[in-house]
């Protein structure tokens with residue numbers, strides 16, 4: 266345990282020593298994105314060449330697909346470089362991936378699977394140290410009739426959460442980013458969505474160092490072993506409680522407000538990604554429920570900011586409901602409550618009894634250790 270804590274300490278030091286926040290590409294609305302940002306090549310376009318490949322194929326670039334699946338937890342770390350052979354390991358990784366994303370379990374790179382893989386997504390893995398949070402880790406995963414009818418929210422290993430005496434959390438922005446009040450307001454709205462359904466409160470403060478949650482835009486390698494990858498690809502990542510690190514890829518075309526449907530294909534709605542990452546900061550992992558905020562991918566030019574029943578059920582399992590009221594059922598038009606448990610929780614049901622949990626420092630350190638392996 267001591268060595269885990271040491272890793273945490275080293276990690277924090279490296280963040281402080283090499284922050285490198287940048288001037289991010291943040292646009293007030295979709296029409297202010299310059300056309301030169303409408304490029305044709307993005308982080309995972311290369312996988313297009315692999316379309317249709319299957320077991321036994323040997324194709325240049327398959328090693329990159331393995332690296333991708335390794336990054337998100339589907340292939341364990343390999344002692345040597347990945348080869349370009351479509352082997353058993355790749356097949357089984359694809360089957361798990363397909364299960365998690367509600368795709369047909371074909372075991373090869375069919376069109377739907379390829380399209381899903383190329384979507385921009387969160388940088389946090391779907392499977393952490395072999396523990397899948399999504400469909401593939403659930404006992405009901407194989408019951409297709411129930412795919413969309415049960416909760417699929419998840420937690421990080423050890424269920425880390427902010428401790429009882431820390432319900433009023435503060436957040437601050439990396440000063441070097443020089444964000445406007447309008448941009449900061451996007452995060453304020455995103456925090457409010459989680460505060461509405463929990464006993465947590467979130468307050469903006471000036472001191473970046475002293476804040477519980479530290480928000481910054483970074484480009485490429487920024488000192489935490491999880492480099493960003495330019496336009497599209499991974500969009501952001503955040504660490505489990507009580508770490509509070511919230512990093513966004515400064516190379517994306519972030520849009521602050523308005524309709525994105527006619528925007529260039531690179532346009533990403535800032536609030537949508539912020540709501541998702543705050544879910545991680547509070548202790549939620551990824552969900553296989555497509556409508557949920559905690560689903561790992563987001564299509565560009567799309568706004569998705571309403572917590573789904575699945576998100577609310579998950580967060581209330583960690584913290585309980587908001588004591589000041591009856592949270593309105595979240596976005597029931599897009600995600601009708603579909604199980605008895607979900608209906609109860611969406612009416613502001615009593616907080617569940619929480620399981621016992623480890624000390625936050627140890628949990629965070631273990632988590633970090635698992636994520637950085």
Ligand SMILES: *[C@@H]1O[C@H](CO)[C@@H](O)[C@H](O)[C@H]1NC(C)=O
Pocket residue numbers: 293294295296297523
């Ligand atoms: C988009 O933002 C630009 C720059 O701030 C502004 O001039 C323009 O009026 C805005 N357009 C819309 C549709 O809000």
Ligand SMILES: *[C@@H]1O[C@H](CO)[C@@H](O)[C@H](O)[C@H]1NC(C)=O
Pocket residue numbers: 345346
């Ligand atoms: C592994 O990759 C590195 C860097 O790309 C390369 O220099 C090395 O030769 C590769 N090793 C093997 C065994 O393929």
Ligand SMILES: *[C@@H]1O[C@H](CO)[C@@H](O)[C@H](O)[C@H]1NC(C)=O
Pocket residue numbers: 367368369377
């Ligand atoms: C799964 O396969 C069926 C039958 O081939 C097809 O109709 C359906 O669109 C596929 N679904 C997905 C998500 O690929």
Ligand SMILES: *[C@@H]1O[C@H](CO)[C@@H](O)[C@H](O)[C@H]1NC(C)=O
Pocket residue numbers: 408409410411
């Ligand atoms: C799948 O789930 C449904 C609904 O709970 C249940 O009725 C059915 O028996 C399950 N099927 C299998 C194969 O487990």
Ligand SMILES: *[C@@H]1O[C@H](CO)[C@@H](O)[C@H](O)[C@H]1NC(C)=O
Pocket residue numbers: 300303305527528529530
């Ligand atoms: C972006 O580029 C694509 C293909 O080059 C083109 O079809 C589309 O109209 C462009 N969009 C904008 C908003 O410039």
Ligand SMILES: [Zn+2]
Pocket residue numbers: 387388389541542545551561
């Ligand atoms: Zn995520």
Ligand SMILES: [Zn+2]
Pocket residue numbers: 487489491502512
């Ligand atoms: Zn980072």
